Amino acid sequence: MDLGDDQLLELKDAIVNAFRPVENLFHICSHLSVDEGGETARLCSEIGLELARSFRVKLDAALERLTAETRRS
Numbered sequence: 718m719d720l721g722d723d724q725l726l727e728l729k730d731a732i733v734n735a736f737r738p739v740e741n742l743f744h745i746c747s748h749l750s751v752d753e754g755g756e757t758a759r760l761c762s763e764i765g766l767e768l769a770r771s772f773r774v775k776l777d778a779a780l781e782r783l784t785a786e787t788r789r790s
Contacts, residue, residue: 722784729780733773740769 743765746758 721787725780725784725787729776732776736769736772739765743769 743762746762747766749755749758749762751759
């Protein structure tokens with residue numbers, strides 16, 4: 718697979734943009750009061766935001782590996 722830096726950046730942007738609505742849902746949940754959404758919504762928000770952060774870290778690592786492999790080819 719021969720991808721240039723621009724193509725890898727476009728790939729990352731496409732993946733992040735596809736995931737953004739899910740991440741935004743967790744952000745919305747984090748702003749709910751206990752009276753509005755309950756404790757469960759707040760806890761789900763914390764879990765979701767941590768999963769989103771982890772996803773972004775793993776995405777960056779995967780794309781860095783792909784970039785390194787592409788440059789070696």
